[in-house]
Amino acid sequence: MRRVLIVMSQTGGGHRSAALALARAFDYLYDNHVRVEIVDIFRNGRRTVWEKLTDLYGPITVHSPALWAVIWHVFRQKAGFEAVVRAASPALLPKVRGLLAEARPDLVVSVHPLANPLLVRARPQVNPRLPMAVVYTDLVVVHPGWRYPGFQLYTAASKPAWEEFVRHGLPPDRVILTGLPVDIRFALSRPSPARARENLGLDPELFTLLVVGGAEGVGKIGRVVRVARQACPDAQILVVCGRNRALYRRLAAQADxxxxxxxxxxxxxxxxxxxxxxLTKAGPMTIGEGLAAGKPLIFISYIPGHEEGNAAYVVEAGAGRMGLKPRDLRTELERLRADPAYRAEMTGRAAELGRPAAALEVVRMLGSGFLGLGPE
Known part of the structure; x- marks a missing residue:
């Protein structure tokens, strides 16, 4: 039985989603040969002040995006990132070494950039030959943590990301363009919209909008829902509030x-x-899921920093439109509702960009390349 350790963090929902998608892919492809353990590297055992700082990601991105933009741009610079790594290493490295020693994995897969320098620095004292891979969960921007040297394989979600990995010195043959590792059910279960609506207890014939604010329920979702209802008075509207319980309670009380x-x-x-x-904020995993589903995307918000380029990438490819302002949002919704040809063109572009089987592709590479496993 091979042991795979997937390292993530609960900063946002995308890293968790990617970790779960990879775990499901391992189970699907190698059910009897691989045991997968997912670990939140910043919630493992007694927590230091550095680990507790990661708890601030959600509140800051929701309540103070301008502050997050400043933090992001500091971390985006190699010097700033390395200074933080040096300061945090004395407290965190012993814990990471202990984690690796206890888990005794045959392969480590990281889906979080802040974990990568710690893993590389911890490996020599535990198992210098331990193979490790980075599965990138952003879309176009490559943070210094993502491209940290010392891993045997890196995945890239888009051509611009692949180019940035290589431009910063990583060997091209170690960076594989795979797309984002979305849930394998995007590839294995592809019901028609009408059938999916029936399964959810919805009217199969009605035009349907999905509003997604990410794991933290970021964005002015209440306003977005009001504009969507004005633009499409007879549409079904599904709203995902994530972990934002106040937003959930408010919208549930107002729901028509x-x-x-x-x-x-x-x-x-x-x-x-x-x-x-x-209708979504420009979170990379939500974008990857929407494209994997082959759906037109309207961007209603983004977190400054790592999400800024995501919307532009999708819009330029013809699979999405900007709807940050109420007037623009209403205009796009009215056109998409009234013009099936326009909607079909965007749907086609989304399907071209989507990689619903990315997690399966990544796991096949990991299984054959590092675990000695062939196709089941």
């Missing part, structure tokens, strides 16, 4: 008969299959 309000969901693939159009 054609609206469904959800908290943090585990079946986003099914909700996206039911939708005609997805």
């Amino acid at each position: 008969p054609l609206m469904r309000v959800y908290g943090f969901v585990e079946n986003i693939w099914e909700l996206m299959a039911a939708a005609d159009v997805i």
Whole structure:
């Protein structure tokens, strides 16, 4: 039985989603040959002040995005990032070494950039030959942590990301363009919109919008829902509030008969299959899921820093539109509702960009390349 350790952190929902997608892919492809353990590297054992700082990601991005932009741009610079790594290493490295020694993995897979320098520095004292891979969970911007040297394999979600990895000195043959590792059910279960709506207890014939604010429920979701209802008065509107319980309670109390309000969901693939159009913040994993579902995307917000380039990438490819301002959002929704040809063109562009089987592709590479496993 091979042991795989997937290292993530609960900063946002994308890293967790990617870790779960990879774990499901390992189970699907190598059920009887691989045991997968997912570890939140910053919630493992007694926590130091450095680990507690990661708890601030959600509150800062929700309540003070301008502050997050400053933090991000400091971390985006190699010098700033390395200074933080040096300061945090004395407290965190012993814990990471202990984690590796206890887990005794045959392969380590990291889906979080802040974990990468710690893993590389901890490996020599535990198992110098331990193979490690980075599975990138952003879309176009490559943080210094993502491209930290010392891993045997790096995945890239887009051509611009692949180019940035290589431009910063990583060997091209170690950086593989795979797309984002979304839930394998995007590849294995592809119901029609009508069938997906029926499965969810919705009217299969009604135009359906899905509003997603990410794991933290970021963005002016209440305003977005009001504009969506004005633009499409007869549409079904599904709203995912993530971990934002206050938003969930407020919208649930205001919901009309054609609206469904959800908290943090585990079946986003099914909700996206039911939708005609997805209104979302520009989080990379949500974008990857929307593209994997082949749906037009309207961007209603983004977190300054790592999400700024995501929307531009999708819009330039013709798979999405900007809807940051209420007037622009309403205009796009009215056109998408009234013009099936326009909607079909965006749907086609989204399907071209989408990689629904990315997690399966990544796991096959890891299984054959590092674990000696062939196809089942």
